[in-house]
Amino acid sequence: MSFCYRDLISLFNQSFADTYNTRLELGNDEPIYLPADAEVPYHRIIFAHGFFASALHEVAHWLLAGEARRQQPDYGYWYHPDGRDAEAQAAFEAVEVKPQAIEWALSLCCGFPFNVSCDNLNGCVDPDRHAFRARVREQALRYLAGGFPARARIFMDVLRQHYGRPGLSAADFD
Structure with a gap:
């Protein structure tokens, strides 16, 4: 099956552009969420480099964020870039469990492979991907x-309707 980020953009925007004044957009570099402002009259979820997985991940953050968080750039969260120590990595993973659980479900609804992201390739600590995956699961x-x-x-x-996928079960998250 082919996975095209343009499909996600179209499906997301059809679902939420009118009701939540929010659009999914392709970006070049780092992903970011930007609320509407004087220059752009709608909220933007900008994902990286046309990556399907990046789009799903950024959408998952938006799907979880409450009204107050959606009024702040990047939902008001800090982001400590790649290169985190053990304490910063633990804080990152604590914030990422819920959005990555939603991302996993979105991926299943598309039939797209899911991989947890510890997002610390150059860190001082080697993240325990298996333990983090277990918490996301x-x-x-x-x-x-x-x-x-x-x-x-x-x-x-x-997504399930578009990709012709069945409903989810616990076995899907194994």
């Missing part, structure tokens, strides 16, 4: 049992 299973956030459910349904 646990969160995904909690969402599956208790319900994904409302906007995530909407987009998951859109």
Whole structure:
């Protein structure tokens, strides 16, 4: 199956441009979320380099963010770049568990392979990808049992319909 970021842009914008004044856009460098301002009258989720996985990841952050967070650049979160020490890596992973659980579900709804991102290739510490993946999986299973956030459910349904995918089960997250 072919995965084209243009499909994600179209599907996301059809789903949320009117109701949430938010658009998914292709970027060149680092991904970022920018709320509407005097120059651009809509919110923008900008993903990196046309990567399908980057688009899913950035959308997952938006699907999770509440109203107040969506009014701030990058949802008001800090981002400590690649090269984190053990303490900064632990803080990064704590913030990333929920969005990556949503990203995993979105990936399944597309039939696209999912890989957790520890995002610390040049860090002082070698992240434990297996432990982090297990925490992301646990969160995904909690969402599956208790319900994904409302906007995530909407987009998951859109993706499943577009890609002809079945509903999710716990076995999908193995």
